[in-house]
Amino acid sequence: MNDLDPRPVYMDHAATTFMKPEVIAAMAPYFSEHFGNPSSLYRFAAESRQGVETARRQVAAAIGANPGEINFCAGGSEADNWAIKGVALANRERGNHIVTSAIEHHAVLHTCEWLERQGFSVTYLPVDEFGRVDPADVEEAITDRTTLVSVMAANNEIGTIQPVAEIGRVAHDHGVLFHTDAVQAVGAVPIDVERMEIDLLSLSGHKFYGPKGAGALYIREGTRIESLIHGGGQERGRRAGTENVPGIVGFGRAIELATADIEGHNRCIAAMRDRLVRGILASIPDTRVNGHPKERLANNANFSFRYVEGESILLLLDAHGICASTGSACSSGSSEPSHVLLAIGLPHEEAHGSLRLTLGDANTEDDVDYVLEVLPEVIGRLRKISPLTPSCARIPEVD
Ligand SMILES: Cc1ncc(COP(=O)(O)O)c(C=O)c1O
């Protein structure tokens, strides 16, 4: 970004995405002319009802489900809470044990911790150095008291894709339900709930160019699950509250667009990402790439730069108009760096200097060039002033 071009270089698509014009266009009439309450009986409200049902079909088609198995809610966090608390509470007489992984999103981890405080027991599986869960570990962790396995489809920080189908098979071999948080995977990894043996799957619209505050939980027909939100009879009595009709309509259109050509989209994004990674590794010494070399989201690049601190990197990048993320957490008041980076075995110092760049439809090759121009300078400047930098370290040249 310079004085002539105030557009930021946005490389934080894992945090959220802009909304596609087609999505905004699909939503627009539901803010104005089709404002009826889908539950109302007069004909005027039928447009709203149809908007919701069209979206339900679009979501179902995108993941290989039946429309009746799609339940709209307020986003990925609610879907995760619903899946885990809902299954744990509904199946209490069968058991009180849940198996999950150490690198789940906090919407899963904090939900599991809450359940532990209510008397449930949770196994947090370790991951390997690339962030993969071993299906054999899932099998070993399952006991006759286990009611749910919850392992994310793809990790939001390091982009690692899990062997979801294998984990689903293991869970089902033992008669245990399988939930996956697919918030980061939808639109990037083809999802088929039948083939992958998934019973519950969390989705969030704002990660695939849809609206924020719109999400869904796929619940396989016949699954025993409690509701979290009680009240009216919306969502066939499973999730009360007047529907966010424009949000649901946008969510449906966005998932349809995001899953139309996953392979072609990934090819294009991965080409940019790979050039970015190569350029960074070539120009900044003492750098490592975190996550799986192959089984990773096409748009994700996660680095650790030794001797520097992630939040300082972000501040300097921000001063250059670059939006990115870090796994370090000073500003949030926690002195602990990312649980994901620690779980893949990074020493504390390296986990502190992490940077996540996630590409998407907002990016061009020029953006990659710009980051490749700015980042070595930023890291060089920080290493020069860092007390951690040894005198023998090679520091990128700073003007
Ligand atoms: C893997 C994962 N799960 C859940 C969430 C929460 O989704 P939402 O922001 O829609 O509540 C996120 C969002 O960052 C995520 O990346």
Ligand code: FES
């Ligand atoms: S110094 Fe920032 S998270 Fe540790």
